[in-house]
Amino acid sequence: MLTTRFVNGAPNWIDVGTTDIDRARAFYGALFGWQFRSAGPDAGGYGFFQSDGRTAAGGMQTTPEQGPPSWTVYFRSPDAEATCEAAEQAHGRVLFPPMDVTGRGTMAILADPAGAPFGIWQPAQIQGVDVAGEPGSLCWVELYTPDIPAAAAFYHATLGLETAAVSFPGGVYTCVNPAGAGEDAMFGGMVPLADDPTEAESGASWLPYFEVTDVDGVVARAEELGGTVRVAATDVEGVGRIARLADPYGARFAVIRTAPRQEP
Incomplete structure (x- = not known):
């Protein structure tokens, strides 16, 4: 995260x-x-x-x-x-x-x-955002792309990013971390567009995830405020509860309540 x-x-x-x-x-x-x-x-x-x-x-x-x-x-x-x-x-x-x-x-x-x-x-004066990984802030990013190997090669050449295949119930997920930082520094993932019809409509893109304490409450509030639910709240084992939304003007984002980390 x-x-x-x-x-x-x-x-x-x-x-x-x-x-x-x-x-x-x-x-x-x-x-x-x-x-x-x-x-x-x-x-x-x-x-x-x-x-x-x-x-x-x-x-x-x-x-x-x-x-x-x-x-x-x-x-x-x-x-x-x-x-x-x-x-x-x-x-x-x-x-x-x-x-x-x-x-x-x-x-x-x-x-x-x-x-x-x-x-x-x-x-320079600003290093970046002041808060991340906490409720109400950015905690994860996801690239939807037609070709994961090609994307991994591009981001490695451009930003030095490294990828790793992580198994989870139902498949394998490609995680991303900075060069030499290891799995503890994973900040995002890559998903094949062919596996996700919802994102395929919009083409290749990065999707930000914001941490929240109540995914269902945020989903309901987003609808009340004129937003759109693109993917309903869903539990992903070992990951957390997730929903994908769009604001009233079409900007796409996701929210997650991250599952507690399981100690080995």
Whole structure:
């Protein structure tokens, strides 16, 4: 699971781009208890979703020309320019080249060979989100892709990520961790699009998971607030209770109540 002890290659930021940031603020505030704080007059309307004063995510107004509303997962990079070059050499694309963000860090937006967009964040003043792995914060990310071996090779070449096959009841899951960090640092997984018709409709993408204490309560509240239940609350043995949702504007995310870790 994710923590704020960020290492290169691990997710260290997440934000949502939406066509109505004011209503998105209300939706996520009611769902996760987040408060929204502007990043300042020079930030173009960008702001921070905060949980008890700690930044859990970012958010911004976007236009239809910038694509549909969506969550973007950012991965820590020590050198944004070098990471972009590595991505291109591995047949990915740079959608938005590295840009300094008012001294807070350097960001870029890329796409892997299957078209899944993701961000990179080279820290400066801001290392990443202030909270992860706790209720109301990012705890896991999942890549839905048509070709897991190809995706694993791309992210290894670009971010140094390593994968491992983990058996669970009903099959094998491909987990992801930073280079040399081992299984204890796993922060996400890869799922074949062919195995998941729900995500196949949207194509290759990264899906963020937020930890919650009551999955069913969050699902019901999301529906009340105009969100959509894409996959109903389900128990996954050894993992936890999970549901996949979309906010009222179509940005997709998942929630999980993680199962207690079983001691050997």
